[in-house]
Amino acid sequence: MTELPHTPLHSTLPQSRHLTTAVPGPRSKQLHAERLAHVSDGFGIVLPVFVDRADGAIIQDVDGNRFIDFASGIAVTSVGAANRKVRERVAAQLERFTHTCFMVTEYESFTQVSKWLNEHTPGDFDKRTALFSTGAEAVENAVKIARSATGRPNILVFDEAYHGRSLLTMAMTAKENPYRLNFGPLPGEVVRAASANPLRPSASTTGDAMTAALASVEETLAQHGADTFAAMVIEPIQGEGGFIVPVPGFLAGLREIATRHGIVLVLDEIQTGMGRTGALYASEHEGIAGDITLSAKALADGLPLSAVTGRTELLNAVHVGGLGGTYAGNPLACEAALAVFEELEDGELLANARTVETVARELLEPLVEETAIVAQFRGRGAMLALEFADATTLDPRPDLARAISSACHAQGVLTLTCGTHGNVIRLLPPLVISEDLLRDGLGVLHDAILEANAALRAPVLVADTP
Known part of the structure; x- marks a missing residue:
């Protein structure tokens, strides 16, 4: 996978995973408590951390933790959350008019x-x-x-x-x-x-x-x-x-x-x-x-x-x-779209999406055969998923999807769950992600799956009766 324009070489953030506190950190906890006092409970939350900056495939929170972004704002920030061309076009439009x-x-x-x-x-x-x-x-x-x-x-x-x-x-x-x-x-x-x-x-x-x-x-x-x-x-x-x-x-x-x-x-x-x-x-x-x-x-x-x-x-x-x-x-959004089109024109991002699939299949698809909990690996390009279910009955296991996703969060990798039964982890990395960062994040997910599978297979110890 080649380095792509603006990320990571031109990113405003280091394109690496880094944890300085437990997740969530103290400042995020403080801000989350304030949110609960003012925002409707009808809004859910995947990971209660407050973002300070984001760019490329990294999100940095207010406590200084850097997360690998496998969500992209639910498939939104595909060219990075602070793409230079987007910023420049929107800033120029701001000087003219907003609406x-x-x-x-x-x-x-x-x-x-x-x-x-x-x-x-x-x-x-x-x-x-x-x-x-x-x-x-x-x-x-x-x-x-x-x-x-x-x-x-x-x-x-x-x-x-x-x-x-x-x-x-x-x-x-x-x-x-x-x-x-x-x-x-x-x-x-x-x-x-x-x-x-x-x-x-x-x-x-x-x-x-x-x-x-x-x-x-x-x-x-x-x-x-x-x-x-x-x-x-x-x-x-x-x-x-x-x-x-x-x-x-x-x-x-x-x-x-x-x-x-x-x-x-x-x-x-x-x-x-x-x-x-x-x-x-x-x-x-x-x-x-x-x-x-x-x-x-x-x-x-x-x-x-x-x-x-x-x-x-x-x-x-x-x-x-x-x-x-x-x-x-809206004119600001239209200028942002024109910048996205510029980034897509040379085909590098499309090629990178296909490479994301190749790398992910290499690391994750074998888990279908190697574990008793991954029922299917599927998707195309940088839109990929793992479905968790009982190996014999195919009964959905949303508990495993939640636990594995939470384990990834604790290690600085942002993943999302989805599916009719809530038993799917979906992967939506930005199309600008580097191979090193992708492999790091997928490695965390891979290990979390193996740990969950091992825990499921571990024998239950029963205390001796007197």
Whole structure:
């Protein structure tokens, strides 16, 4: 793996793991107590440390501890949390203006971001783009566009899907706790079909996984009337559901079904896009294009920006004034996105994402055979995961995922859990990570897994009875 522009050689932080206190440290504990006094308890927390600085693949907290970042703000800071080009472009825009609202007075960066996305999003057809602020906004606006263009009400989504936390996207999301719990009633006209999970196929499907899953989709459409569906929405790799790469051929099959029934295929690339999987968009691995493709997260490297890009006849089907938002395509975020595009242009970050997968597979994939707790290693590029389950029954082990992730935190490696059952550790390192730092962090995770496996296999000592 070659050293990449700006990190680590040009980083504002040493690109190395370093602990000066226990985790969390005293200053973080003090600030966390203040947070509890002022912030809603509805916000969860993975690791209660307060960040002082971050750059490249390192997060430094207020106690001076440096963590290897395998989270990237949930796949957001892919070009580093203090990327020089992003900082320079945003700083220059700050000197000009912070906001005007594109629907009131225009600015060029909005158009330039849209142009780049039209040119680089998969699909050999004329495109238009609409910019918004969050991933959930992008999803909801894609639904609005599909309904406007087709005149149909229903939306097809899938098992293990995650599409956001707004009211409509909660209905589209599969996981009940914490995303849907206590927030009903949720919008109707959202229908769920079986996905093609290679490790855990739907109970409603039997036989060949791909054929069975597609047959289940056809059956679901037939039950509700295929001509009532405006869109089918799917993540090419399901994120919060557990970084599930579908059975080969499933997405291509959905593409054919959507075309045959006149349904708009919406690919939610909010987490998988902007090079995360080693291609600009994950759908490129499957050789397909959505009628609409959604981008967000890494699109602006931490500034809130999302995009809906798709066929011109779809995006232009909405009446004038039907799309928008006060902060949609904010000029600061647009400048950040243009900097991200510059970083992606030479292909080095895409190559580095692929190398991340190669190194991670070398170190972690053997654990599937070597332990009794790793059921599967999966993913693409720098979007990877380990699923923990009982070796004989495949019963999910969320307790192991939590314990192993916590052990990594204590050693200065930030990891996240996910999955419908909470039994998956996901890896989302910045695409600028160096091989030395990657191997260090993966080594910590590897050792934590082996320790958990050894503890599980250790004999239980029973005291002698008198």
